[in-house]
Amino acid sequence: MTAPPPHPPPGVPHEERLARAALTRITDPGDTVIGRALQDRGPQATLRAARDATPLPGAGPQRTESYARRAARTDPHADLDTAHRTGARFICPGDPEWPRQLDDLGAQRPYGLWVRGAPSLRLWALRSVALVGARTCTDYGAHMAARLAAGLADAGWIVVSGAAYGVDGVAHRTTLRAGGATIGVVASGVDSPYPRGNADLIADIAAHGLLLGELPPGAHPTRSRFILRNRVIAALTRGTVVVEARYRSGSLITARRATALGRITMGVPGPCTSGLSEGVHELLRGDAALVTDAAEIIELVGEIGADLAPERRGPVLPHDHLPPAAARVLEAVPGRGDATDEDIADAAGATTADTLGRLHELQALGFVERSGGRWKLVRTAREAPPDRTG
Structure with missing residues (x-):
């Protein structure tokens, strides 16, 4: 893989990039004292204060001393050169490549x-x-x-x-x-x-x-x-x-x-x-x-209205494709035993003539069978009767 250039495309002045790179060595990520100073003073002034042991708002004597001690050992030029040799680059707020959603972190935004x-x-x-x-x-x-x-x-x-x-x-x-x-x-x-x-x-x-x-x-x-x-x-x-x-x-x-x-x-x-x-x-x-x-x-x-998940449902069963009137008649056939045309018509809330016609339809489709003038579910349908719980 071809190594990227030592610095990202123009966006942030080189001195500002150096200051921000130095701050990554001087303090740990998410330091709100440094973060607020960056917002108020900018990177170069914040780095000068850290190097000179000038107290920043919110920093006590120990933290101020720690900044100055680390700053004395920091060489951002060397860090950027080391990064380049390993195929890395340092990007900053203001660079074209900077993800602006990180700005939501406020004073904890990465340097x-x-x-x-x-x-x-x-x-x-x-x-x-x-x-x-x-x-x-x-x-x-x-x-x-x-x-x-x-x-x-x-x-x-x-x-x-x-x-x-x-x-x-x-x-x-x-x-x-x-x-x-x-x-x-x-x-x-x-x-x-x-x-x-x-x-x-x-x-x-x-x-x-x-x-x-x-x-x-x-x-x-x-x-x-x-x-x-x-x-x-x-x-x-x-x-x-x-x-x-x-x-x-x-x-x-x-x-x-x-x-x-x-x-x-x-x-x-x-x-x-x-x-x-x-x-x-x-x-x-x-x-x-x-x-x-x-x-x-x-x-x-994702995008509202465009990235919808598929509808969740169980397997499609043969009786799911029946017309509503035929489905009501099939549901009226007892799960166990048998029934007459009139009994099924009463349960389905339909006329006997219409029910009889639907029963013959269901017989042709293999859902029911007739014996001695009475109707019952066929064996396969009786083993897995229509779901009548919903």
Whole structure:
């Protein structure tokens, strides 16, 4: 694969890009002190304040000192060069490729994103769905993740997940095998695959899709960074689907953040006896929509009135095609035993003459038979009588 240019197409001045790249090294993602400073002062002034240990609003002495200490060791030119050597680029708010839905995060908006992969992140994110769930998923969870990912890929939707074990890995692998498009959002540098066991998968995502993260090259994940990463997944996509999650699962954080951002939140139901279904069922008792296949997901996140899921119904039975009058007569034939013309006419609310004509129709079609002047259902029909419960 041909490496992308060291910097994205013109959109953000180079000095601003350098400042934002430096901030990804100086502080962790989602730092609202830095986020508010970026809104009020801009990237370069915010970086100068951090380097000079000038207190920013909301930052105490320890945080101010931490900014200055990290800033003294930061070299954004080197980080951008390292990213380029690994086939990555750094995009910022204001770039043509920037997904503007991330702006909904307000003061927690990423300072910028380190991205590997040739496609445009902005265009791919416009038609994307997040599939997230338990890292130690059951066979059922893996099956459902694969089913949903394959269906979304076939329909041309981009599958977004966190490149972790379990549901994430299944969603990415299935999408790639189906020839679909997938985005992996990581909590480390895009050149430092984590978890290590998914190194080959992460490389495949970068080669055939998009891999992105907020941390600079060489950075390693922490628990808090995983949690902060989830807000990007929630904001980037049209909706989030949770496939298996315990009550304290990070996937629930993603789903709740998606709801708070006005995105569609969905859950796949599971066995009530499974601890891995507890969190999903809790979501379903709230604002989340229940989904069981890709068509139902697309109906919720797609174009109103155009991406409708097919109507759900049971199998079509032979008597479903009968005219209404004939169907009423068939329903009037007893499920057990037999009856006279008059008895059936009374039950159907029709005349005897009309009922007799319908009974002969039904006899020709194989639904009923006549013996000794009385009518009864034929054996196959009696074994599976018409549903009279609805």
